[in-house]
Every structure is written in structure tokens, then in C-alpha cells.
Amino acid sequence: MLQNRVNPFGNIIRTEARGLFMGNRGVIHNHDQEIIRPYKIKTWITCVLAFKNRRRPVMAPDRYTELFFMDEATSFAAGHRPCFECRKAEAHQFKSLWLKGNPDKKFNEKTLIKEIDNILHAERIDKHHLKVTFEESPDALPDGTFVSIGEEPYLLNKGLLYLWSPGGYSKSIPLPGRGKLPVLTPASVVNTFRAGYIPQMAV
Structure with missing residues (x-):
């Protein structure tokens, strides 16, 4: 069983469960198909599972490491964004709504996506390779956002929080009455959701 599934914390785990999306962070495995680093490049993308009948062995030597996500909301929580090759429409929509949702960055349509990737990189992982979070009231967050409760990931959707697991979402709980959560x-992705991007969610 390969270590190639990503959870909402951005950690790469081993599981027999399949994912709905694929993605990569560059070459992060060795010739023994072992993960040896959390990322190689700042361009963390989310791809479709099938594209133009391409076939490739998973974790081939010196080729990018194929990573898998249960759904798109999970990939966003982990710090990935849509690929401009295999998910062109979604990628352009994401960029447009990212710009709309983050006017403080002073970017525009001519801004290269690598500039947005630089922002995302600072928001997802710190210099010690630890997950970056911020505090917010759940009732102020848009659907598709992940929060942490007791170090467990929960997806916000239609006024409920759904507990994530590698095989799918299980129990749902109501939003806490008060207080903030990580x-x-x-x-900036949360702001993109507020601006109108609706991530695919397996709930």
C-alpha cells in the first residue's frame, strides 16, 4: 500500500481508500516509492483522474509523485488548487474568483498564477513544514471550508460539520454556538469560496 493519499491537514497518508481527484507537489518520493519530503515545488495542483487517455505507473522513478484526494474540498484544505492543463475551466474560474475574493493582494487578471501559488504556499505550510491555520467563527465561513475540532478535520456544508475520514464523511454535528475554531x-481560498467558487464535496 503506497503512501499517496492526502488528508485535509495536508499530510500524506497510507490508506486503501480511493480518491476522486489526483494532484502533485513535484517529485517527493524515492526509487523505493517512499515519501521523502512534503513537497518539491510551490505549485501544488489538483487534477482529474483521467485525461487524454494518458497512462503512467504510480510513483515511477524521477517522475512527479501522484497524490490522491477524497474530494476537491479536501485538496483545497491541503493547500492545492486546480490544474491549468487538465482542469482548465475550473482553474480559470478559481483564479478569477481568487482575485475577486482577495482584493487586498492588488493582483489582476494579468498576474501570473505563480504569484498566487506563492501566497498559497505561505498560507498552507510554515518553514518547519507544519500546517498553517487561522481562527474563525464557523458561522462566518463558507461551505467547503475545513475546520479542526479536537485535531480532527470537519467539513462545513449547509450549516453542519462533517467528520472527514479516508473512506468518506461520517457523522455530522451542528455548528458550535460560539467561539472560534482553527x-x-x-x-485566501476561503475568500475565494466567499466570492463564489463552490468546491466539489463528497457529502
Whole structure:
């Protein structure tokens, strides 16, 4: 069983469960198909599972490491964004709504996506390779956002929080009445959801 599934904290785990999306962070495995680093490049993307009938062995030597996500909301929480090759429409929509949701960055349509990737990188992982979070009231967050409760990831959707697991979402709980929670989804991506991007959610 390969270590190639990503959870909402951005950690790469081993599980027999399949994912709905694929993605990569560059070459992060060795010739023994072992993960040896959390990322190689700042361009963390989310891809479709099938594209133009391409076939490739998973974790081939010196090729990018195929990572898998249960759904798109999970990939966003981990710090990934849509690929401009295999998910062109979603990628352009994401960029447009990211710009709309984050006017303080002073970017525009001519801004290269690598500039947005630099922002995302600072929002998802620190210099010690630890997950970056921020605090927010759940009732102020848009659907598709992940929060942490007792170090467990929960997806917000339609007024409920759904507990994430590698095989799917299990129990749901109502939003806490008060207080703030650690938010796993990067801050600028949360703003993108507020601006109208609706991530695919397996709930």
C-alpha cells in the first residue's frame, strides 16, 4: 500500500481508500516509492483522474509523485488548487474568483498564477513544514471550508460539520454556538469560496 493519499491537514497518508481527484507537489518520493519530503515545488495542483487517455505507473522513478484526494474540498484544505492543463475551466474560474475574493493582494487578471501559488504556499505550510491555520467563527465561513475540532478535520456544508475520514464523511454535528475554531483551508481560498467558487464535496 503506497503512501499517496492526502488528508485535509495536508499530510500524506497510507490508506486503501480511493480518491476522486489526483494532484502533485513535484517529485517527493524515492526509487523505493517512499515519501521523502512534503513537497518539491510551490505549485501544488489538483487534477482529474483521467485525461487524454494518458497512462503512467504510480510513483515511477524521477517522475512527479501522484497524490490522491477524497474530494476537491479536501485538496483545497491541503493547500492545492486546480490544474491549468487538465482542469482548465475550473482553474480559470478559481483564479478569477481568487482575485475577486482577495482584493487586498492588488493582483489582476494579468498576474501570473505563480504569484498566487506563492501566497498559497505561505498560507498552507510554515518553514518547519507544519500546517498553517487561522481562527474563525464557523458561522462566518463558507461551505467547503475545513475546520479542526479536537485535531480532527470537519467539513462545513449547509450549516453542519462533517467528520472527514479516508473512506468518506461520517457523522455530522451542528455548528458550535460560539467561539472560534482553527481553519485548515488557506485564508485566501476561503475568500475565494466567499466570492463564489463552490468546491466539489463528497457529502
